Amino acid sequence: MGANGVLRQRMKQLGLTQEELAERLNEALQEITGRPGEISSRTVRNLLSGSSCRPISRTCAALERVFGCPVTELGFSAPSSMQHPPEDPVRRRNFVLSTTATAVAAVPLGTQRRSVGMTDVTRAAESMNRLVEADDRQGGHQALAAAALKGRDHVMELQQRNAGERVRRALYALAAEYSTMAAWACIDLRDLDTAQRRLHESATFAGLSQDPPTGLRVWVNMAMLAYQRRNWPEQLAAARAAKASPAARRDPFFGSMGRVRLALAHSSSGDRQAAKRELGAAQETLLKAGEVERPRWTSFYGPAELNHLAAIILNHNGQSAAAEAMAHRALSRIPEEFRRNRALATCQLALAQLRQGEPEQATSTATSVFTIMDGAVLPGRMRTLIGDFHRDLLRQAPSTTYARDWADRMREEWSRA
Template sequence: MRRRDFIVSTTGTAAGAVPIVKRRRSVGMTDVARAAAGMNELVEADDRQGGHTSLETAALEGRAKVLELQQRNASERVRRALYTLAAEYTTIAAWSCIDLRDLDTAQMHLHESTTYAGLSQDPPTGMRVWVNMAMLAYQRKNGSEQLAAAQAAHASRAARRDPFFGSMGRVRLALAHSMLGDPRAAKRALGAAQESLGKADDDERPRWTGFYGAAELNHLAAIILNHNGESAEAEAMAHRALAKIPAEFQRNRALATCQLALAQLRQGEPEQATTTAGTVFTIMDGAPLPGRMRTLIGDFHRDLFRLAPSTTYARDWADRMRDEWSRA
């Protein structure tokens, strides 16, 4: 066989053996918008009933789809937007675990979301991760870590650029200072958070920020003041919060009601406080109580039976709580 014929023969055979690879289409902002719509549905579900296992699962499934899109051809703008969504889906999963008080799993998800947020180079997304880090440390009762995360949120690009995010960072500082037993620093930071929110305009922001505004700031102020031992002021802030929290924020209304009940109890009004605490179950309307809310209700229950153990309303409360716990 001549050399030329051999080369033609072998190269033709090799070419025929190579599989034809189907080229996957490129990803654009339409795909990003579709993925974002799914994420916003999860945020709305969290607003209604708080963290639950199915929410975490759905968030991780959403993240997996976003990361699959990352494997396709995309512009730098699209790629960053996809990393933003990966961070936000992962943060929803983390937040759900915080609400459930599955804190070790929440920590794992937050470490992952930190990576995606960094790759996205999106300031609000980075801010969200730091806020959740602070909230996780608060649930762990780790005051120094909570303060460090709050300081990172306060110093973030988002907080420096936008008074809305600046307020969000400052109130986290206030919560950290109150946990660390520094009520003066807590009140200073709280005042700064209120001032910053007053300067914020109505610019369009990511859907996840919908929970934060004057009502939520008053709710957080009630938590801070309860920590500081200023129960009358905490009660006033809780009433202000409940007057403005939208009805669809079911979980947040129930949490603010818990703070109101605790403030009333600590002012020596156990019967009124028990009536208030009972409305938490009505607000949740049969939905399972997230772990974070159960902890607050447990705190109330313990303090109630320390103050008024033999009263009829305390026994009735115990019966109702037992029924609600078993239903969940």
């Protein structure tokens, strides 16, 4: 008999290596017989090579438990003690184990859940990608947070089924992504207490996934949350953790992401020199990043977003002219479909213009934020920036026609909430 391609394909679907299948088979035997199994990776190699085309009853029972189907559907011939009567389809789906002087009760397969493989992970990830696209367009909103939590619950339900170690890690990484997306939506909505709970949950999933980019993403979002809370020490600590993370050390792309978060944290703390140093390092590091496949959530980051974040840092540092230049540079490169990011960069441009004593031009720029968002409710984070602009404008030019027109437009947009 030749190599067993059917078994190899089923192992691939579940993401199982030979060593992992041996481990799963031994666990199944423990459940069936009450005693640990002794199946080795060498046994699995024999099953795959075809040198063992009729496994013994114990091995067959374990195979059926792991893969959820009769061994005949795995490319094997069942031993006589496990022949399933063709006239009774229910009995054909019962596990039967016959050993000398021992009869073990069968477990109906109908009561077991289907095993999970990488195809299931891919399908769940596609739903995550749609949420990322919705966030790019509109930013955080209640429906996005609810959809993210629904996706997380689905992924955790998949975790309850049979799966290999690689699949389990991928599912935990995906659960972390869904929880982080829910947290991100809450940050945009300024529901910061809920965001913190979601991020703590996400940190747990990220640790279980052992996936470096997922871990870095959690630290980045923790730094952003601390910034929104105006908790500068925690922002600095989270940003340092992002910079020191394995993903940041291995890939210049993630290294740049961690460094710019550290630059923002230094800026918030009033350390302008450190902020300037880390911003320059983030810019240099990004130039070294190669074009490789990365998670879908990273699509927002690149030269355009780095310029946007640089505008925020420069505005914090009182360098309004440089901030204006960076905001213009960001807007020239942020894709049109990233409406939320374009609107946020426009807010930074308006603030930079206002702080240079150009209130009328700044008002025109700020008004374009509403056009960019195209009638969508402004996320809470954006409303905070618009509120800052509004207060500064009324201090500079309280009785001007354009300031009064701005106030009317702002009230109209605020009423959408």
